[in-house]
Amino acid sequence: MSVATPPEPSWTTRAREAVLGALPPEKLLPDSQPTYVASWIYIFGVASLAALIVIIGSGAILGLKGPSWWHFTGIGHFFNSIHLWSVELFFFFMVIHLWGKYWMAAWRGGRSRVWVTGAVTFLVAVPAALTGYVSQQNFDAQWIATQAKDGLNSVGVGAFFNVTNFGQMYSYHVLLLPAAVIVLVIAHVLLVRKHGVVPPFELDKRLALSQTGEAARPAPGTNGASS
């Protein structure tokens, strides 16, 4: 009598198990945080995210009405102003968030990918904003386009990324670069959820080391954040 072998798990099953293994619901949407997450600096991560949402919302409204709407109507100019200020806030919050994470050495404990995705997000956000500035259809756009072209041309980028071509820049600004920023931000947030917020430096271990003079290994079950 033959014994039936269990069927191979499907790709879907494997994907679900991998996702749930890395990010179980209680990690993805936690209702508690470690007690050390108690500083005003933590606000700037979520503030960056909030500013990005306001940017996308105001940008979508501008996109619905077309690229020149805001020049000729009060309501259009109002939404353009919200778009501009939310971009300024986004970069402001993001810079403080990055500095905060640097001083926490937030890449510790296997979190280097969290830092890398955050840094790349910042760098991709720069051309996302630049393409917005050259899509404004005003004097600022004219001047920035004629100046930015020289830097981009000098390294050959101008051959396929032409800042004086409004149509191309508008496509980059409303779709390609925002999509890249959103994907990176999602990856960044999921990595934070997976690894948890970086814990404080363990001063007690540092003191212990200075007394024993030996490199301590993190004991099983500890947060292992020492470095």
Next chain:
Amino acid sequence: MTRPRWPRREAVTAEWQGGYAPYDLVKELLIAVGVVALLAVLLTVLFSSPDERPSTIAQWSREQPVNFVAAASKELAGTSGTATYGPPYNHNADGQHAAFLYPQKWLGVSHPINTANDFVIGPLRTVPDNAALQSAVAEFQAAPEKTRMGWAEAFAKPLEEHETALEEKKVPNKDVSIDPTTGSVAVKGNAFGPVPTMMSGLLDLARSGGLDGSLLTSRQFFQTDYTKPLLFMSDGGLLAERAEAQHLLGNQWGMMNETGSYPGQTWLWLYTVWYQVEPFKASKNADILVMLVMGLLSLAFICVPFIPGIRGIPRRIPIYRLIWREHYREQEAAAKA
């Protein structure tokens, strides 16, 4: 006394074994969106946003006819900034380089522009019912290249001198005159061939607004590519004059500024700062050098977790004690207890 030091090994993530506090992630995000939206609205109500009207070639030719004709003459002679730019617009130069790196040249000419044909001759060919003008264009095109350049350069020279003298607040070249009634520009001399007729025709076309359209619709009805009109205008003085008044020139921290007194792309400060200092400031290859420096710094920024020294600074400068002061206070209290 032994100096305290940190463990060498970078351990992997493990569960936090300390205390937890209640936390509502969704509520926090929604409140943050609300607060940031309100802040953006408040800034909008208080400061609005800048919107300086764009310049046009028509405006340039009306406000600065000598500057316009001087720039157009140089486009015709092939001596303008765009004509001598190199890739991606033409093969008239190699472009910028750094040591053995010539990326501008390597990527080639992707947006071909012949300034004489695209900015002057082509638009003039579209002007109807002007036999004298078309005859002048035909005469120019039929002449040998050396003669064509000689005519255009000879015509451009006094115009340039006139413009330079005005910039330096000196007595302008007396060979150049502007008719106050018609706004037409005349240059004394007879070594210019058909160029004066062509320039007069181009100035008329530009003043009517026809050149703006002609440079934009050269290929098809629907157009979104402003490369030609923008490059032509950037060879003249109007854009730079407006930019200087708005503190937007390269030596005024350029692109990180915004028109008016608004914050611009302040995140470009590190990119802009190199243009203010030597050896970048005076280099003919400043753009590629700055881009390379910024490329390396960007790479270093991404790789901070892996760079010895840089990654260790947060441990040595204990700002973390301020960030986690509550945590350390609790630890100390627990240790004392």
